Amino acid sequence: MIDSIRAQNLLTLNDLSREAIVEVLDTAESFVEVNRRSIKKVPALKGRVVASLFFEESTRTRLSFETAAKRLSADVLSLAVASSSVKKGESLRDTIATIDALGIDAVVLRHQSSGAALQVSRYVPHVRVINAGDGQHQHPTQGLLDAFTVRQVLATREGSNGLESGAELFSGLRVLIVGDIRHSRVARSDIAAYSSLGCEVRVAAPGTLLPEDVENWPVQVVDNYEEALEWADVVGLLRLQRERGSGSFVPSLGEFTRTFGLTLARARRLRPQTIVMHPGPMNRGVEIDSRVADLPCAVIERQVANGVPVRMAVLYLTVAGSSEGVS
């Protein structure tokens, strides 16, 4: 168990203690303040170089990581894979070596292969590696920003800033994660974060979209989805990952929507306080009805907005928290 991500890589949430997660959430809270200022920039990472390597397409993760790095005054090297030597067949190892030769302090890596971030951290042990999603394995900053968003909503409701009540808000919180659990790195990171923080996590999915080793996960598989919706404090929906072949794990998209989509009729079963989340991008009309996505209980845009302060916190702790480079 890691008790702080200071000067560490962030590859997975599975080995982070509750303290380490709370430290990120607390740090992110002070970056929310920075993002409210008219000058949204602090010099914490001045002179540091962050390389942003996205081997898979992404809108919000890439934009919010790069925004976060810039608001910390870091220089950002952004590799557009589609127009890079990767297209000529350059290996991941050689690409990393090339970027490392330019002098970098951190790599933010999105890759289609599970374990790519761990692999890169072995190639360049002196560089901090932040996993921005690797295959079906982990998407740690999404798990952190989902937890941050839940804490923010609950804390606002209780009229505090979330710090005094800290992690207690999560204790016994009932979280239901629905959909393509099997292919989802977001589900794996969310489950790790929520269960470290003391939530009770259940999952609902067609049998084919459950991972084979689900009995080893810190979750309970629900038998009755409709009842679970009434039970939940937080409902986390997942995108049906058609690019990973999810389409062939269900009879049809319409069938998936009929059985597990959050339709307007099902949304009526939710208790008034229940929070609905989706990591985006949404397949409107598949896992979530378009009208449900626009209800006040859905905090999907707030999740996107929180991406910047949470990723600032992660960069700040992993890069600035290192002992080298005292000026």
Next chain:
Amino acid sequence: MSSGEQRQTPAGSLAFLAKGQLLARDEVERALKRMAHEIVERNHGPSSLSVIGLQTGGVVFATRIAELLGDIVGDGVTLGLLDVSFYRDDLSRHPVPMSSATTIDHDLTDQTVVLVDDVLFTGRTIRAALNALSDWGRPRSVQLAVMVDRGHRELPIRPDYVGKNLPTSLDEAILATLDGVWIGTKGQS
């Protein structure tokens, strides 16, 4: 607090072991009142005065000075708090600030800003604070009030208002609160 008693300093730092008390509670209060009057005198009854307390030690002093200034000049005194963690030049000591550590909700352009801290030592915190302030506009002037000046400056920074000058050695530590000022050492508790 008796000599040798331990006192917990903010999270993450070493415990403070007191050797002796240098100022009592009423002496701290008198020093703050004097500083408040000096601030008014220097600024000719300011119309736009911002008192900015530095996290975490300066907060209680800034709050009290702002109250005292309010008693003297009435309206026109605003209080803000500033956390300089993100502006420090010593990366290895980047601490994690508390939530809502910075609460400056107005533009400081053309304001007279009085920075308030508990102990002035190397001056690096003040340098960081001056850099931070520029993100909130261009103050007309920035002045510095500290409860204790303990010497050992590493930068060309000097205070405008001092509660007490206390020459110290480098291995000593100072704890300044509204309840009094102690000298001691930092050590493992």
